[in-house]
Amino acid sequence: MRGARERRVRVLVHLTELSELPLGGLPEPAFKERLRAELMSGALATAEPEAPEERAAGRPQPLLGGRGRRRRSRGRPLLSQLATVGLVAALMVSSFATYRAVPGDSLYPLKRAAETTLVHLTSDDAERAARELDSAKARAKEVATLLGSSVDGPLVDETLKDMEESTRAGISRLERAEPRSPKIKKFARDQKEAVKPMLQQLDEDQLAQAEGYLSYIEGLAAPE
Known part of the structure; x- marks a missing residue:
């Protein structure tokens, strides 16, 4: 729960940074680099660490059935990584559209809600x-x-x-x-x-x- 809340706060912070751009402007290179780094760190954080015994040299390989199960279990972290990156990317695309919204646009209430949330989160x-x-x-x-x-x-x-x-x-x-x-x-x-x-x-x-x-x-x- 705490990690999800922190991710939502980071997205709202990015939205505020976007709102400070002139209409029609594009993000600065530093902003894009920071976003890319956060996307990658969020993906890596979902990966399950390899057990120490799996890294031991000379360990015999399991039978075919065990190997199949191991491959399937390793596939889940990859899917989780892709899902995390996709979700954050979708949120950021939405943020670009939201920050450009003006009164009367369908996304404008989201823009105002984000601003209000950031104000209330600031102590x-x-x-x-x-x-x-x-x-x-x-x-x-x-x-x-x-x-x-x-x-x-x-x-x-x-x-x-x-x-x-x-x-x-x-x-x-x-x-x-x-x-x-x-x-x-x-x-x-x-x-x-x-x-x-x-x-x-x-x-x-x-x-x-x-x-x-x-x-x-x-x-x-x-x-x-």
Whole structure:
């Protein structure tokens, strides 16, 4: 049970790393090498160790019946390895598709569930705040994507609301963990640059919501 839980956590961590890529981007070579290493280590971990007596030199071979049973028993670890690699590979392919999902896509709830799980699995307040703020940045990118497509207004409204909720939760937690952290001002500047170009594409209600958000984050970046 513990090993399965750790594997699920690693997949969720990879999904978070993928979500930080620009839309349409590809993973860095270091990420792919780390993934390949984890796939191989997961496969090798399922292999049954060879008994010491089987490695002893000069041991006589068993009869045909015993040899047949030995071959069949050795085949099971190989199948287990292939199944492990296949499962993890399938999860990672799904992760690539999930991280690209935007509101309205069938995989979008999975993306949000993964983000929420990673936040809740984080016990360190500063790290948890960083994940909340990363979620706010992701929502800003999703709003920009939605505005560039033909979608219903409610999706934009809901995403703007989620962006503000994640921002306030992350800032509140970061202020407690690291008072006067320079990360707050940097986040505010980055979000302002991301949200301000959208204003001309928003309707009246969305504009009021976005302007209220900008007013909030501009206060965070204001000189003390």
